[in-house]
Amino acid sequence: MRQSYFRRDFEWHLLLLSFCLTLIGIAFIWSSTRDSLLFAGKPIAQAVFTGVAVPVLLVIFRVGYLNIKTLAYPAYGTVLFLLVFLQATGGSGQQAIRWFDLGFGLKLQPSEFMKVTLVLALARYLMYKRDWFSFSGLVMPFAMTLTPMVLIAIQPDLGTALLFLPVLFGMLYIAGARTGHLLALIAAGIVLLPMLYNSPLVKDYQKERVTSFLQRIPGLQRTAEDLYQQGKKREARQLEERIRQLKQGIGYQQYFSQVSIGSGGGWGQGFGSGPQNRLNYIPESHTDFIFAIIGEEWGFLGSSTLLVLYLLTVAIIFGIAKRTREPFGRYVCCGVGILIGFQVVVNTAIAVGLLPIAGLTLPFVSYGGSSLITSFIAVGLVLDVGARRVRELGR
Numbered sequence: 077m078r079q080s081y082f083r084r085d086f087e088w089h090l091l092l093l094s095f096c097l098t099l100i101g102i103a104f105i106w107s108s109t110r111d112s113l114l115f116a117g118k119p120i121a122q123a124v125f126t127g128v129a130v131p132v133l134l135v136i137f138r139v140g141y142l143n144i145k146t147l148a149y150p151a152y153g154t155v156l157f158l159l160v161f162l163q164a165t166g167g168s169g170q171q172a173i174r175w176f177d178l179g180f181g182l183k184l185q186p187s188e189f190m191k192v193t194l195v196l197a198l199a200r201y202l203m204y205k206r207d208w209f210s211f212s213g214l215v216m217p218f219a220m221t222l223t224p225m226v227l228i229a230i231q232p233d234l235g236t237a238l239l240f241l242p243v244l245f246g247m248l249y250i251a252g253a254r255t256g257h258l259l260a261l262i263a264a265g266i267v268l269l270p271m272l273y274n275s276p277l278v279k280d281y282q283k284e285r286v287t288s289f290l291q292r293i294p295g296l297q298r299t300a301e302d303l304y305q306q307g308k309k310r311e312a313r314q315l316e317e318r319i320r321q322l323k324q325g326i327g328y329q330q331y332f333s334q335v336s337i338g339s340g341g342g343w344g345q346g347f348g349s350g351p352q353n354r355l356n357y358i359p360e361s362h363t364d365f366i367f368a369i370i371g372e373e374w375g376f377l378g379s380s381t382l383l384v385l386y387l388l389t390v391a392i393i394f395g396i397a398k399r400t401r402e403p404f405g406r407y408v409c410c411g412v413g414i415l416i417g418f419q420v421v422v423n424t425a426i427a428v429g430l431l432p433i434a435g436l437t438l439p440f441v442s443y444g445g446s447s448l449i450t451s452f453i454a455v456g457l458v459l460d461v462g463a464r465r466v467r468e469l470g471r
Contacts, residue, residue, distance in 0.1 A: 086459065087396065090462075093388055094451070094455050097382075097439070098441075098448070100370075100382065101366070101443070105362045105443050107348045107373060108358075108361045109362050118362055126448065129453075133453065136457055140460055140464065141457050141461055142402075145196075148199065148200035149197060152197035152220070155189050155190045159224060160227065163231075174233055182445070183446070185444070185446035188446035192450050192453050194221065194224060194240060196408065198244065198407065199403075199411060200404065201217060202248075203403045205251070217247075225237045225238075226277070230276075232282065235434030235435040241265075242414055245261075246411070247407055329365060330429055332368075333367075334427075335352060336368040336369065337367075340375040344371075344377070347373050363443050363444065365426075365427055366438055366442050366443070367427040367441075371427070386416070389416065393416070396409050396461055397409035397410045397461075408458070412454040412455070439451045
């Protein structure tokens with residue numbers, strides 16, 4: 077019985093896409109670190125993380141998402157405890173307290189695991205519930221989401237923290253929450269945004285990132301040229317000094333990320349041959365800015381191909397959600413689809429300069445064991461939902 081539905085309903089396409097994205101990630105982690113003595117072992121480490129993530133996926137599939145449903149709250153509570161404990165103990169002592177140092181170069185980042193445990197907890201809570209038709213019914217889902225958000229924001233890791241909001245709103249919308257209530261909450265959030273921006277949750281360097289983003293370097297360069305043509309040399313020199321500060325300061329990575337992607341043109345500079353990559357103009361590009369290296373070396377064609385792979389991945393996940401009638405499984409698929417899709421949109425938007433730097437990984441592709449294992453856990457849950465096809469009618 078198990079084997080028959082496995083052969084019939086298992087989404088091999090989703091699994092193959094996950095492996096394909098992971099292999100692309102390992103290849104470009106190698107390309108972006110091969111000339112660095114400090115990061116020389118990163119491709120091997122990512123391959124080892126993949127070797128750990130695949131058995132984890134198989135365990136998830138073997139246990140079954142319906143059994144995992146009973147563990148949704150305990151898993152959420154455990155990761156929440158780790159976030160609190162991380163703050164209490166000071167993590168591994170970095171300026172940004174985000175990881176537990178496990179030794180042997182291994183680190184555990186609880187915020188990555190909170191992504192999937194929050195999806196599980198929200199899916200468990202939303203099963204058969206009807207009280208979200210009122211504002212009072214939204215209190216618990218928001219409390220479940222805002223609690224880890226605050227703990228992650230004070231690490232500080234504002235990019236990961238803000239990722240939880242689209243997951244929450246997306247799952248509430250799919251569950252049937254009133255659109256007017258959700259729009260009212262979004263409007264209230266926009267009104268409160270200046271207070272959040274000036275709160276202790278937003279650090280000075282994060283504010284500098286926003287300032288750097290608003291003061292676009294290409295636009296400032298054109299303005300400086302116009303000032304020279306108008307004979308305003310003093311103002312032009314002052315603006316050039318500001319441009320120099322931005323290039324060497326907080327806007328450094330994003331500026332050269334745009335340069336890298338632009339230099340790739342249509343076909344790219346060739347794998348391992350990107351000038352910005354080889355000269356290390358984008359520090360630690362194997363993490364949050366790996367899309368810039370792909371754009372430089374594979375060009376527009378390669379970057380577009382990568383985005384198509386992500387689009388297919390998200391489309392398959394939502395396709396599984398659409399045909400699933402069991403409510404917990406449907407919510408899990410929708411949450412995972414939103415989680416992966418939003419990360420891709422934000423990460424690539426940052427790389428091309430459409431959003432300020434937020435420190436968000438590219439799923440399956442960016443370097444990081446916690447991120448990769450979390451992505452495979454999420455995919456494992458979706459694969460099991462699609463293969464089981466539980467015949468249970470939800471609301």
